[in-house]
Amino acid sequence: MTSSTPNSTAASHASYDPSAVEHKWQERWRADRTNSPDLDHAERPFYQLMMFPYPSAEGLHIGNVFAFTGNDIYGRFQRLLGHTVFEPIGFDAFGIHSENYALKVGIHPMELIPRNIENFRRQLRRVGLMVDWSHELSTTDPAYYKWTQWIFLQLLERGLAYRGKAAVNWCPSCKTVLANEQVVNGACERCGTIVEQRFLEQWFFRITEYAPRLLANLDWIDWSDKTTTAQRNWIGKSEGAEIDFAVAGSDASIRVFTTRPDTIFGATYMVLAPEHPLVDAVASASQRGAVRAYVERATKRDLVARKVGDREKTGVFTGGYAVNPATGERVPVWVADYVLMEYGTGAIMAVPGHDERDLAFARTFGLPIVRVVAGPGEDASTPLTDAYTDNEGGRVVNSPPFDGLATDEAKARIVAWLGERGHAKATVTYRLHDWTISRQRYWGPPIPIIYCDACGMQAVPEKDLPVLLPPIADFRPDDSGISPLARHEEWYRVPCPECGKMARRETDVSDTFLDSAWYFLRYPSTEFDDRPFDADRTKRWLPVNIYIGGHEHAVLHLLYSRFITMVLHDMGYLDFEEPFKRFRAHGLLIRNGAKMSKTKGNVVNPDEYIERWGADTIRLYLMYMGPLEEGGDFRESGISGMKRFLDRLWASAHEMRSDGTPDESVMRKLHRTIRKVGEDTNRLGYNTAIAAMMEYMNTLRSGERVPQRAEVEPLVQLVAPYAPHIAEELWERLGHTGTIFASRWPTFDPALATEDDIELAVQVNGKLRGTVHVARDIAQDQAVAAALGVPGIAKFVTGTPRKVIFVAGRLLNLVV
């Protein structure tokens, strides 16, 4: 092939054969370890992270290819800019998804997962990613989950892991507990089964303790607004007050949380959640029976009906009363399921005049409704048709000492006033709950805890890690709420690390999201067995420079990763507290206007497309569909255009001449293209970057001209991040040795990138009437004269223009 010298004439070169080129370079990269940087000595390290895939049996999804290509282009671009780029990959192979599939096909996950991983590796290599395969990891590898267990122990030591009995979400189909984040509309996010409420002993991580910081850091980390907004909403900060209402005829008091202390004069009744501990105490003898019946019904009602079903208000009067600390009046106490035990204090003061739910309830049960806020144009006696819930613009009424105050001021004054008498204090509440990490399943890292009858709960000593997951045949979960591991005495009976007597292992495994909450810390340090992450490596490579992944992980994975990183930071293991400096979410890839799914049978298998067109063409096509962050619609119709572009690139590199001087106007276009492709690639505007390269190609080959070497060579470099195989091949054929990624991104000359002459748009009264060809730096007077010299423009101008708008280098607007 070396006979294809740059000076060979047209038609003497073989045509572009993607499969041969791609195979050759994938082998070359592997043999030369082209993509395995020296992690200990990199001077300008750049950590390019992509969300590791779950290795499903179906193989790589085209959506994965879309996401990984988007990552890879950025990583390759950074490398051409002179960074040492580390682009690792791994497999998120533990979890219910894998286990359920293994149960379905009747193959043990320990057998199934390695097969799937092997298939994924093969497919990933074909995409041509700049992956450093020497740092691959799998969360199911004992060498990995040893450290997942270690992290659990760190949280335990820090007091951030605790065991508690709590109402938890139980999926009767998966037969395990789910975190709140994993319940979608009251159903299991995995299988769609309606989730039940169960009271079980569980392991929790105290993520709520980090809520203020998790929230505060969102203000400065460089993430897309969409993602930070989703996290903010999930953390759900509410500022308000806790207020105590004394129970009439008792020493007890009911504490409520409200964001509207300014409306307390309108609190005409109270509501307790059915699970509230004071329900029984407040209930009067005559109402107790009815109350108990209601509570029983409510707690049995599945969560879907209660949370997302019809919003019909139900409830029962307890027969008891409490005293409104602002008015001194007795208000009835009700029990109703529209108040949730898990939020705030599980009790509310109901203000039907200014809360829609309270109003609906009050109307259903005939409770008094009082106006205590008047909006603009309203007064204390304006009848309420709907609940007036506006916070701004309202003034407090019917609230004797505070009448006339704006709501914001009233809030502060009323809390202070009640506070002086010990009835209230300002407080902040979050919607975020502690993270339930226990899973009563098999396919996960065993939680490293031992229960001893003599010594109590013991952490497994670090030297005994990992607690290996035993290869058991009957790993099917049952309805007992206890992990299948509990059926294996030979595994769970173990000597107590403290006293040596026989004790029992914890049989729950941890949530998959814990596996993925720290994998980015492990990548640079995969070769170390004696530490989770090496201090020097971590210092050099972390935090991650850019992380690109799916928006579906905006609250789950990303929040947990941030939390674990913060904890490790606080314990002195890390010197940063945010793991991902920059995060961008790619959009969703759909097909012919519809979401891809197995049931619809419209899932695209990347293999056949790569086979048919080549990886470079598919990479270009996926990126050309639209902005990366907006996703795209996979329609095969557009692929041919990308192949045509690469064919023309191939032809140009072979037909070009090295003996002439490059064309000046082509060189101008080249420099503008270098600038645009660089800028666009940097902001993930891959679609417009590709368009710019195509435009340049059109210029280059316009009218069947034969391009010059100096016109073609830089284009090969611009294309390299997008279509790495063909770029490598052409770079070699152009006479270079070594990978093109060791070369430097072409620099653009600003002087060459600007034209001397421009087409100036001329408007009359804002309407385009023509253009004039003038010097770039023409003065306004001359521009006007030039414009009026064009009959097609002049005919719209009668007399002298009243006003002239001149935007140098762009446009002239004559107002007549």
Add this chain to the structure above:
RNA sequence: GCCCGGGUGGCGAAAAGGCAGACGCGAAGGACUUAAAAUCCUUUUCCCCUUGCGGGGAGUGCGGGUUCGAUUCCCGCCCCGGGCACCA
């Protein structure tokens, strides 16, 4: 209900407040070719006037506004996609 996105040719899409539709697909015509492929050259938002050359008007979901000038900014709606949802 609330919070994010988004509505632009036949299709995917571009446009620091400054020539709307770059670039690609598709379609039509042409050059080259015995022919085809490839390549290259035209045309391709809609409507009207004109035999033609050419000229005019409308147009970025709808209705207003700001501006010399709006796809872009503001106000009020409609529709589509996604997320959250009895969160006090």
